[in-house]
Structure formats: structure tokens, C-alpha cells
Amino acid sequence: MIEITNLSKNFGKMPALRSVNLTFSKGECVALIGPNGCGKTTLIKSILSMVIPSEGKIAVFGESITNNFAYRRHIGYMPQIGRYPDNMTIRQVIDMVKDIRASTTKNRDIATDESLIEDFHLAGMEDKRMRTLSGGTTQKVSATLAFLFKPEIIILDEPTAGLDPLSSEVLKDKILTEKQNGKLTLITSHLLSELDDLVTSIVFMQDGAVRFHKSVDDLKNFTGEEKISKAIATILKNQSHE
Amino acid sequence: MNRIITYIVLNIVRSNIVVVYTLLLAALSWGIFSVEDNTSKGILTLLNVILLTVPLVSLIFSTIYLYNSSEFIELLLSQPIRRSTIWWSLFWGLTLSMQLAFLLGAGIPIYVYAPPDVGLIMIAMGLCITAVFVSIAFLSAILTRDKAKGIGIAIMAWLFFALMFDGLVLFLLFQFADYPIEKIMVGITALNPIDLARVLILLHIDVSAMMGYTGAIFKDFFGTTLGMIIALGILLLWVAVPYTVSLMKFNKKDL
Numbered sequence: 288m289i290e291i292t293n294l295s296k297n298f299g300k301m302p303a304l305r306s307v308n309l310t311f312s313k314g315e316c317v318a319l320i321g322p323n324g325c326g327k328t329t330l331i332k333s334i335l336s337m338v339i340p341s342e343g344k345i346a347v348f349g350e351s352i353t354n355n356f357a358y359r360r361h362i363g364y365m366p367q368i369g370r371y372p373d374n375m376t377i378r379q380v381i382d383m384v385k386d387i388r389a390s391t392t393k394n395r396d397i398a399t400d401e402s403l404i405e406d407f408h409l410a411g412m413e414d415k416r417m418r419t420l421s422g423g424t425t426q427k428v429s430a431t432l433a434f435l436f437k438p439e440i441i442i443l444d445e446p447t448a449g450l451d452p453l454s455s456e457v458l459k460d461k462i463l464t465e466k467q468n469g470k471l472t473l474i475t476s477h478l479l480s481e482l483d484d485l486v487t488s489i490v491f492m493q494d495g496a497v498r499f500h501k502s503v504d505d506l507k508n509f510t511g512e513e514k515i516s517k518a519i520a521t522i523l524k525n526q527s528h529e
Numbered sequence: 530m531n532r533i534i535t536y537i538v539l540n541i542v543r544s545n546i547v548v549v550y551t552l553l554l555a556a557l558s559w560g561i562f563s564v565e566d567n568t569s570k571g572i573l574t575l576l577n578v579i580l581l582t583v584p585l586v587s588l589i590f591s592t593i594y595l596y597n598s599s600e601f602i603e604l605l606l607s608q609p610i611r612r613s614t615i616w617w618s619l620f621w622g623l624t625l626s627m628q629l630a631f632l633l634g635a636g637i638p639i640y641v642y643a644p645p646d647v648g649l650i651m652i653a654m655g656l657c658i659t660a661v662f663v664s665i666a667f668l669s670a671i672l673t674r675d676k677a678k679g680i681g682i683a684i685m686a687w688l689f690f691a692l693m694f695d696g697l698v699l700f701l702l703f704q705f706a707d708y709p710i711e712k713i714m715v716g717i718t719a720l721n722p723i724d725l726a727r728v729l730i731l732l733h734i735d736v737s738a739m740m741g742y743t744g745a746i747f748k749d750f751f752g753t754t755l756g757m758i759i760a761l762g763i764l765l766l767w768v769a770v771p772y773t774v775s776l777m778k779f780n781k782k783d784l
Binding site (some may be wrong): 371 | 531532533600601603605609610781782
């Protein structure tokens with residue numbers, strides 16, 4: 288579903304991505320992990336065309352995304368720090384996004400999925416303005432918007448940072464359901480323990496390059512560890528000894 | 530009109546600054562016309578006031594608005610919408626709102642007091658100048674990520690076009706007073722949208738006769754239909770060129 292070939296990006300002289308090659312397919316749940324500043328967010332923003340790559344290609348559903356905008360109808364994106372127009376209420380933001388989205392297609396009735404509003408208990412606070420919301424509540428709005436149009440690809444940048452444990456569980460359940468529906472999910476996270484029962488493969492990035500891309504089963508068999516976090520730690524130790 | 534423009538216009542029209550801008554223009558226009566018993570003199574005074582305030586407010590407000598809508602732009606960018614559509618909608622949203630404020634504030638009193646032909650060209654020029662300076666605001670906002678710098682560039686642009694340019698022209702006039710530079714002056718005027726608008730309006734008022742030989746040359750050029758069309762064309766270029774440059778930059782911008 289997503290093919291990334293030779294992707295490089297420089298911010299000025301600083302390389303943020305160094306010839307990244309990755310392929311993600313249907314039903315996968317991929318965790319992008321790595322230390323701060325390793326290029327995870329830049330990679331995600333490149334897929335969304337928010338960052339224009341210096342070199343390389345990205346294809347979504349076989350379509351190149353260069354000078355293309357329509358492919359974004361397949362993607363739901365939850366940013367790391369969601370920023371919304373301050374003086375709009377939660378309901379207004381959701382309605383506006385729906386309205387604008389509807390105006391981009393000929394078919395004005397697009398199927399939406401607002402189940403997260405219920406699950407996050409946002410229904411009671413729909414009239415609150417965005418600037419009065421706590422970081423966690425803003426994250427809930429971001430998550431709702433990401434799943435709103437039943438996208439085929441869901442990209443979540445640090446989804447659980449700022450969410451309380453209960454809401455994290457709600458979000459994880461949602462991701463699991465969507466995974467079973469055959470959607471592709473990309474998650475970046477620092478909290479490896481959270482990913483255990485969720486992800487099917489792992490991309491480890493460092494200094495803008497992909498260190499490894501392995502399925503969770505391979506990783507566990509290879510290292511003989513049961514926990515993802517330990518497996519990764521083992522691999523990193525081995526690599527640094529080589 | 531697309532949905533995004535509607536949302537932007539609704540958002541801007543509700544902001545206090547635009548309401549204050551409309552009331553300010555209204556107070557100035559009604560005030561000047563009711564104090565001045567000679568309509569021609571009233572128009573002249575109002576012209577000078579408008580040519581200072583309209584560019585300033587259009588420029589600074591649009592620049593700040595663009596920086597403040599970075600959230601909105603990010604939100605739209607994750608949707609299947611062209612970047613150029615987003616930029617275009619922002620431009621028209623801002624331009625239409627500022628033009629609406631101008632029409633409500635200054636347009637009505639001008640329509641009531643000024644003779645029809647002068648009033649019409651004055652309103653038209655006000656609308657043009659608004660679009661020109663919104664366009665320049667787009668350029669100054671895209672040139673730098675730093676909001677303070679962007680607003681600084683906008684203020685410098687206003688100072689240059691509203692005040693410094695005339696100083697430079699005067700300086701040139703005195704330096705080359707011995708040479709026949711009247712025709713060149715026509716060309717130089719085109720380099721400043723505010724001057725262009727001012728000349729076009731002045732030529733419709735009787736006072737153009739008082740501008741001496743240069744005034745006669747101006748009347749010769751801008752007074753004809755062809756001259757008017759060329760002048761309007763140049764004003765449109767003043768809208769199109771800064772906007773297009775800013776769009777090219779926006780298409781390549783990393784957010």
C-alpha cells in the first residue's frame with residue numbers, strides 16, 4: 288500500500304532522512320521507533336506531503352504522491368501535537384472537516400465513523416472551544432479526526448503521549464479493530480511496552496536511516512525474547528558489538 | 530465559492546479587528562464629508578487617508594492572519610486538498626473580507642457624497658489596493674517562518690510604498706529638474722500601486738489641472754481609455770505577481 292524508495296530529506300545542510308526504503312502492506316500494524324530526532328516524524332510527514340522530499344519516491348496504492356493530492360483521501364493522520372483553530376468548538380472543528388471533505392468529492396455523503404467521540408466521552412464537551420482543552424483532550428480530537436473517514440491507512444504520531452491509561456486502551460482497541468478490518472496502521476512511539484499486543488512489524492530508525500525492518504515474530508524468534516522491548520535491546524547490543 | 534473560503538470569511542468577519550477597521554473607515558469617511566462643505570476637497574482628504582489606512586490594515590492584518598492560521602493550514606493539508614487550493618482559498622477569504630469591510634466602511638459614504646464617476650473609480654481603486662496589499666502580505670508571510678520578521682517585512686513594505694517612495698520620486702525630480710523626465714515619471718508611477726491608484730483618481734477630479742506640466746502628461750497618458758486599461762492591468766499584475774511567487778514558495782514549503 289505504501290512504497291518508499293530511496294527517500295532522502297535535508298533540512299538545510301542537516302540530513303533528516305538518508306535513503307530510506309520501506310514497503311508496508313495491508314493489515315500490517317507497523318511501529319516506527321527510534322531515539323528523538325531520528326526522522327520518524329519527517330518520514331510520516333513526507334508520506335503526507337507536508338514535507339517535500341529532497342530525493343526519492345513515495346507511492347501510495349501504486350500512485351506516486353508527487354504533485355498528487357487525491358491520495359490523501361485514503362489516509363487518516365493523527366499529529367503528535369494537534370493544533371486547531373483556537374476559537375472553534377470540538378463540534379465545529381469536526382463538522383468543518385466533514386463539510387470541507389464532502390466538498391472535495393462529488394458524492395456528498397461520505398461514510399464517517401464517529402464512534403471514538405462516544406468512546407472517549409467527548410460528547411458532553413463538544414461545545415468547548417479548542418483553546419480551553421487540555422493536551423489529552425486535544426489528542427482525543429486528533430484521534431477522532433484520524434479515524435473519521437474510515438481511511439485505509441492510519442498514521443498515528445505518538446498517539447498515546449498525553450492520553451490517560453483508560454483512553455490509551457480505548458485507542459488501542461480501536462487500532463486493533465481497524466487492523467482486523469485489513470487497514471494499514473503506522474504508529475510512532477517511545478513506549479515499547481505499549482506496542483506489544485498491537486504491532487506486527489517494527490521499523491527501527493537512527494540518524495535518519497532505517498537500522499532494521501522486521502516482523503515481530505522474526506524479531507522474537509531471532510532473539511529468543513518474549514517482549515518486544517527486550518528483543519530490540521538485544522538486537523541493538525549485538526549490532527553495536529559487530 | 531468553495532467551502533474553505535466560506536469558513537475563512539466567516540472566521541475573519543467575526544474578528545474584532547475587521548469590525549474596528551470597518552468602523553474606523555466609516556467614521557473617517559462620514560466625518561470628512563460632513564465637515565468639508567466642498568465635496569472635491571472632501572474627496573481629496575479622504576483619498577489621502579484611505580491610501581494610507583487601507584494598505585496598512587490589509588497588509589498587517591493579512592500577514593498576522595496567515596501566521597495564525599498555520600494550524601488551520603496543517604489541518605487542511607492532511608485532507609485530500611491541493612496546496613494551491615488552500616492558498617487560493619486563504620487569499621480570496623482574506624481579500625473578500627477586507628474588501629467587504631472597505632465597501633461597508635468607506636464605500637457607502639463615498640457613494641452617497643461623491644459624484645458618480647469619481648465615486649465609482651474611488652471604490653474600485655480601494656478594492657484593487659486591498660487585493661494588492663493582501664497579495665504582498667502573502668509574499669511577506671511566506672518569506673520567513675518567524676512571525677516577527679514577517680510582520681517586519683510587511684511594515685517595511687508599507688513604509689516604502691506609502692511614504693518613502695514619494696520621497697524618492699521627489700528626490701529624483703529635483704535632481705533631474707533640468708531634464709525632460711515627465712514621461713519617465715509615468716513609468717515610475719507604475720512601480721508603486723498606491724501612486725497608480727492616486728493618479729487614476731486625481732485625474733477624475735478637477736484638481737488634475739493644478740498639477741502643472743507633469744499633470745498634463747499624466748492626463749495625456751492615464752486619461753485615455755487605453756491608459757486606464759494599462760493602469761488597471763498593472764494593478765492586476767501587482768496582485769498576481771506577489772501572489773504567484775508566494776504560491777510557488779508555499780508549494781515547496783515543509784510544514
